[in-house]
Amino acid sequence: MEYNSRTSSSFFAQHAQSSSSSSGTPGSSSAGSGASNPRSSAPQFDVISWYPKYQSCQRYFLEVAQHTYPCQALAAFINIKLPFQRSPSSNSSSSNDGTSTAPPSFRAASGAYAQHQYGCVSLHPYIRRLVATGFDVAAILHGWFGDEWGSGVGPLHEQERRNYLFAAKSGGWASVKKEYDVVVDEAVPYLMPLSEVDNAEIEGAERLWSRWLAMEDWMLGARAPGQSEMQGC
Numbered sequence: 001m002e003y004n005s006r007t008s009s010s011f012f013a014q015h016a017q018s019s020s021s022s023s024g025t026p027g028s029s030s031a032g033s034g035a036s037n038p039r040s041s042a043p044q045f046d047v048i049s050w051y052p053k054y055q056s057c058q059r060y061f062l063e064v065a066q067h068t069y070p071c072q073a074l075a076a077f078i079n080i081k082l083p084f085q086r087s088p089s090s091n092s093s094s095s096n097d098g099t100s101t102a103p104p105s106f107r108a109a110s111g112a113y114a115q116h117q118y119g120c121v122s123l124h125p126y127i128r129r130l131v132a133t134g135f136d137v138a139a140i141l142h143g144w145f146g147d148e149w150g151s152g153v154g155p156l157h158e159q160e161r162r163n164y165l166f167a168a169k170s171g172g173w174a175s176v177k178k179e180y181d182v183v184v185d186e187a188v189p190y191l192m193p194l195s196e197v198d199n200a201e202i203e204g205a206e207r208l209w210s211r212w213l214a215m216e217d218w219m220l221g222a223r224a225p226g227q228s229e230m231q232g233c
Helices: 005-021 029-033 047-063 069-077 112-118 124-132 138-145 154-170 173-180 199-216 227-232
Strands: none
Touching (some): 047 138, 069 138, 124 138, 124 154, 124 173
């Protein structure tokens, strides 16, 4: 079967539908058995709708943000190279003395040239570094990733904050430092505790941490905490 975008969209649509139908709707077999799907209360994340917004953040970061002085200054301070600094064609994107040049105008539907010039650039390392150094505030995320940062990199930012909490809980400072060091010349210069933390974020992380501890003990499926009591009712 030929694999194309329509095939991919159909696959994801069917996957999302099956995930929703497995949540135990009234009259379904799972409801009749008395067992409850632990994922039934979890919101479904629409990857298909999210991806164009993430691509918009990628384009903004590549075409605009990395060529601005504030972005370059912060990247130097937190010791992470920007894509143009990794590219052999970096001389065409900045002046010889390393200072920024005037950024090109951003076109939301463009980006093919930037992707071709810099290759496939993941935003994850930059989000990780901003989180670990305490610079993951809304103003900086907007300046680096554009107007759609909330829906484009927002979910990744939320996940990385949770990962950072888990790393701190599972190991000491040295362990976290090692985890967030990428390469020798781009090691994270320091670590900062998470900022702007509210109770909802902590409680959500605690619930997921408890599920992870259950995973370590193979307390999954019917053996998951709370499942045995529900099946015995």
